[in-house]
Amino acid sequence: MEIVSNGECRAEFTEEEQEILKKSEQILDEARIKVFEEGSGTEVEDELQYFLEDTSNSLRRIIEGRY
Numbered sequence: 001m002e003i004v005s006n007g008e009c010r011a012e013f014t015e016e017e018q019e020i021l022k023k024s025e026q027i028l029d030e031a032r033i034k035v036f037e038e039g040s041g042t043e044v045e046d047e048l049q050y051f052l053e054d055t056s057n058s059l060r061r062i063i064e065g066r067y
Helices: 015-038 043-064
Strands: 002-005 009-012
Touching: 015 043
Parallel strands: none
Antiparallel strands: 002 009
């Protein structure tokens, strides 16, 4: 990973790092879906789903270069 800062800060990831980030995003999204499908609809499960979705979305934005 390379951090570039010249009035604009961005991170540049290698292909291998991008694949790891994509896989991580996929795992988090699959976990969110599983909690939704197999859960009991409790408040704690709702919070966990929100956390997993937010983290997954953040990773997706990082992969796309949108910070």
